[in-house]
Amino acid sequence: MDNTVLARRIEAAQRLMAERAIDFLFVAPSSDLIYLFGLPAHASERLALLIIPRTGRPQFVVPVLEQSRAAGREALVDIRTWEETAQPVEIVADIVRAAAGRPTIAVSDQMWSVFLVRMLEYLPDAVFVNAGGVLRELRMVKDQEELACLHRAAAMADAAWEEFVATARLTGKTERQAAEELTELRAKHGLEIHGIGICASGPNSAAPHHLTGDRVIQPGDTVIFDFGGKYQHYSADVTRTAHIGEPDAEYRRVYDIVLRANEAALAAIRPGVACQDVDRAARRVITDAGYGEYFIHRVGHGLGLDGHEEPYLVEGNTLPLRPGMVFSDEPGIYLPGRFGVRIEDAVVVTEQGGERLNHCRRDLTVME
C-alpha cells in the first residue's frame, strides 16, 4: 500500500485522538496494522507495536529479526528495534513516559492480553481504553480501492459456489470433506484461504456456528455452507443452504421465509437508517411467520479487513448507515435438533440504498 494513503489514515486517526483526548494509539499486528501501516504481520509472543502519538511522528517497535518488514515505511515512522534478550514493553513504557503525565492509551482490539497485562505493570498511571471507538470511524466507511477488493473477493466466492453446486456430490461425504472440496474451489478462483469454513449438516445446521466435523452427509439433510476467504486482505463472506434430495413442505416454507427476510433487510438499507432497523426489518418477516424465537443472532456484521467488524447490525445499535459501509445480510432460522437455514450476502450502502456484492444462486438448491 502507498505511503500517501497510510499517512492520510494516520493523520485521520490523530484528528480523532485529539477530539477524544487520547494520547497514544497502540496498534498491534491485526487488521488495524494493515489499515494504518500496510503490514499483514501475525500476532506472536514477540511484541511488534505501532505507537501513534496524538501529534507528531509514530514509532514502530519491532523485534530486530523482523525489522525488514518495516522496509519502505521509514518515511512514516521511526523504527525502534529490540534484541532477543530485551523486554520490549520497557521500550514502550519509555516512549509513553517521555510524553505525558497520566496518559490515555487506546489499544487495538486484537492485541494479546499478555502485553496489556505487562503494560499495566510498567505504566500503572495510564488509562487504557479500546481503540475500536476511534478506528471504527475510519474503517467502517470503505474507499474506492477497498470496495474494489471487496467486490473482487465476493465475485471469487460466488464463482466457487456456482462451480461447487454444479459439480459436487455430497451424500456419503463428511462435513470436513465437503468443506475441503469447496475450499479447493475457493482457492482455484483466487481467494486466499484462512480455514475451511462452516459446513453444518442435518441437525448440526441448527447451530449457527457449528464447527465443521466428521458427520456423514445423508439424503434428506439440510447442509449450510458459510465460507469466505481474502483478496488483498479484504474478506468475502457468504452463506448458502442446500438440501440433499427433494425437501418437504416445511423446509420450503422456512427457506422462503429466510430469503424474504434477507430481502427485507436489503430493502431497509439506505443512508441515515439506524443499524438496528436493518436487523428489525429481517426479524419482522421471521417473527410474523411465527419463527421469531429461532432467529437467534443479529442480522449482520461489517466486512472488510476483518471477517467481522463494525458496524454490527443488531438491536440497540442506533448508528446511522453511511454510503461505503459494507456488511453481511444473513438472517437464519434454526430449529434445534432438526435443521437450520441461513442465507448470507455481503451488501454495500450506496446513496440510493443497499446493493448486494454476492450474486451466486440463492434459490432453493437441491444437491445430491
Add this chain to the structure above:
Amino acid sequence: MDNTVLARRIEAAQRLMAERAIDFLFVAPSSDLIYLFGLPAHASERLALLIIPRTGRPQFVVPVLEQSRAAGREALVDIRTWEETAQPVEIVADIVRAAAGRPTIAVSDQMWSVFLVRMLEYLPDAVFVNAGGVLRELRMVKDQEELACLHRAAAMADAAWEEFVATARLTGKTERQAAEELTELRAKHGLEIHGIGICASGPNSAAPHHLTGDRVIQPGDTVIFDFGGKYQHYSADVTRTAHIGEPDAEYRRVYDIVLRANEAALAAIRPGVACQDVDRAARRVITDAGYGEYFIHRVGHGLGLDGHEEPYLVEGNTLPLRPGMVFSDEPGIYLPGRFGVRIEDAVVVTEQGGERLNHCRRDLTVME
C-alpha cells in the same frame, strides 16, 4: 478429547492456582482453550470464556449461537450462554464478584485486549496477571498422546519436503508460487494448513521473518523455506535452506557452520540443563567461526498446540529442561543484503538427551 483428560488438566491448573494465590483463570479461545477444554474455537468479537475458579466447578461463558460447541462438556463445566444484545463482560464480572473481594485473575496470553479493557472497567479492584506462568508448567511437558501428534506432524512435514526437493523447479517462480507448491504437498501429506509459511529468496533470506512475497527466484539464490502445519492441533515446524545451482565456497562454509551449530544444540540437550545453555551451545559454534553478530535470534522455541510456546531457548532463561519438552533447534546466519541460512528441526527432550522429530534431508541441497 476425553473429558477425563481435560478434568485432570483443569485440576492440575487449580493446584497451581492455589500455590500461586490466583483466584480465577480466564481462558479465551486459543491453544489454552484446546488444552483445558478441548475446544478449537477462534477468537472473535463475541466473548467466549472458560472461567476456572481456584476451587470448584468452572463456568463456560458462550454466545447462545455457539452453545453447541460445548456439547459433551456439561460434565466438566456449567454453561452460561448470553444473547446477542447482552454485555457478556457483565456476566463475567458477576461470577467474579460473587466469589472474592480483591481477586487475582490470570488471563490467557492470547485473549483479545478489547475484553481485558472492559474487564478493567467492570472489575476495578481485580489484579490481572498473565496465565502463562501457570499454564506453561502444564503445557511445556508433553504427554504420550501429545508426543504422538507432534511426531506425526513432523513426519508429514518431512514427507512434504522430500517430495518438494525431488520434484520442484524453483527458478522463475515467485516466492509465493514456490511456497504454494510446498503448501500443496504439506496438505497432501496430511497437515492442516494455517498460512503459506516463509519462502525467502536471495537477499530476502537474510531476514529471518521475511514475509513471503513476489520476488522471482533466480540461479545463484539462497532460498529458505520455513514451514509447518498442524496434525490434531499440534504443530510441525521445520526450516530447510536450498541453493539454486552450485553454491560458492562461502555459502558452503556458512551452511556447514549452521549445521554444526544445530548439532551442537542437539548435543547439549539433556534433563536439568538450562534452556539458555542450548542457545549458548549453538551460538558458540557460530561465534567461534566468526559469524556471531549474524545469528540475531534465539536458537529455539517450544512447539505444541502453538507454533511458538514455552520453553524459549534464549539467553537469560535458566529454566531446566525436563523430559517431554519439545522445541525447535534453529540456528541461522544472516548476512544483510546477501543471504541467510537456517536449519531447523523439532526436538524432544528424553531421559537420555535430545532426539530429533524431523528427519528430512538437511545436507547441502541444490535445486534448480
